[in-house]
Amino acid sequence: MEIVSTGPVQTAGLGARLAEAAEPGDVLCLWGVLGAGKTVFAKGFGSGLGATETINSPTFILMAEYPARLPLFHLDLYRLEGPADAVEGGLLDERQAAGVVLVEWPDRLGEALPGNRLDVVIDGSGDEPRHIRLTAHGKGHERYLGLAAEPA
Ligand SMILES: Nc1ncnc2c1ncn2[C@@H]1O[C@H](COP(=O)(O)OP(=O)(O)O)[C@@H](O)[C@H]1O
């Protein structure tokens, strides 16, 4: 499933639509270079999930939790050295089973990358249109795929 986004509003809108499908234990991994639009997507997802606080990316905070229809855990692992840090630091923690997890820089998880997840791969940066590809891995996350298309 691939969509083309020509601006941040569209990318955030995709996030908001996908949030309707969110169920406890879901993990969405956001792939893409710096400036691709991962945080833009996360902000849209948060508002679609009913978070009242705006999602942001404070420097040096690896995980933030936002109350919403389901608790939303936003991980930005840019500064993480490696998967051992994530596990030892309690970033992948049991509470997340009751909520939804969004992960920026999921490559940092290495072997600890969850098998059941939705990959959101954002291609492009700067002024370029973004090609956003959704792939469900393992169990459960196929339910997101039908929501990607913009409603007519
Ligand atoms: N189609 C698009 N989708 C998302 N962001 C876009 C798009 N076009 C331009 N942008 C801009 O690109 C930047 C993406 O920033 P951000 O979401 O913080 O990136 P990341 O979290 O991937 O590093 C924002 O300044 C946003 O306005």
Ligand SMILES: [Mg+2]
């Ligand atoms: Mg970001």
